[in-house]
Amino acid sequence: MIGRIKALRFAWQGLVFLWKGEPTTRFHLIGTIAAIIAGFAFGIERWEWVFVITFTTLVWFAEAVNTAVERLADAVTLEHHPLIGKAKDVASAAVLIISLGAAAGGVVVFGPYVLALLGV
Numbered sequence: 001m002i003g004r005i006k007a008l009r010f011a012w013q014g015l016v017f018l019w020k021g022e023p024t025t026r027f028h029l030i031g032t033i034a035a036i037i038a039g040f041a042f043g044i045e046r047w048e049w050v051f052v053i054t055f056t057t058l059v060w061f062a063e064a065v066n067t068a069v070e071r072l073a074d075a076v077t078l079e080h081h082p083l084i085g086k087a088k089d090v091a092s093a094a095v096l097i098i099s100l101g102a103a104a105g106g107v108v109v110f111g112p113y114v115l116a117l118l119g120v
């Protein structure tokens with residue numbers, strides 16, 4: 001039990017580091033808040049909330065993994081190394097992939113509500 005509580009504390013420290021060390025998280029927070037506000041404003045369905053929650057969570061997850069990979073890579077060497085560069089590029093690509101997926105999901109979920117609002 002104490003071990004679990006300690007693990008939670010370490011996870012919290014990781015979250016704080018992610019927030020302080022990665023300026024990109026500001027954009028993720030804005031996107032997350034915007035999606036939540038839009039969800040309530042449009043009164044989206046329960047299943048649509050599942051998509052919104054899943055996509056926003058995956059973006060944060062990918063950013064956390066990307067940051068972990070970057071820090072591990074820096075711990076291996078700060079010298080220029082083509083494999084370190086590739087590892088960092090692929091980790092960044094993971095964030096890009098899920099961000100594009102989240103944007104597409106956002107269009108699918110909110111698109112019809114926006115069109116209805118515009119009377120289209």
Ligand SMILES: Nc1ncnc2c1ncn2[C@@H]1O[C@H](COP(=O)(O)OP(=O)(O)OP(=O)(O)O)[C@@H](O)[C@H]1O
Pocket residue numbers: 022024066070077078079080081082084085086088089092
């Ligand atoms: N040690 C290295 N060897 C080779 N290329 C590197 C190295 N460090 C960084 N790079 C290259 O520079 C890019 C940016 O690396 P950096 O560590 O600055 O991440 P970043 O742009 O700050 O990412 P984020 O914005 O997600 O924090 C990497 O994707 C990689 O292409």
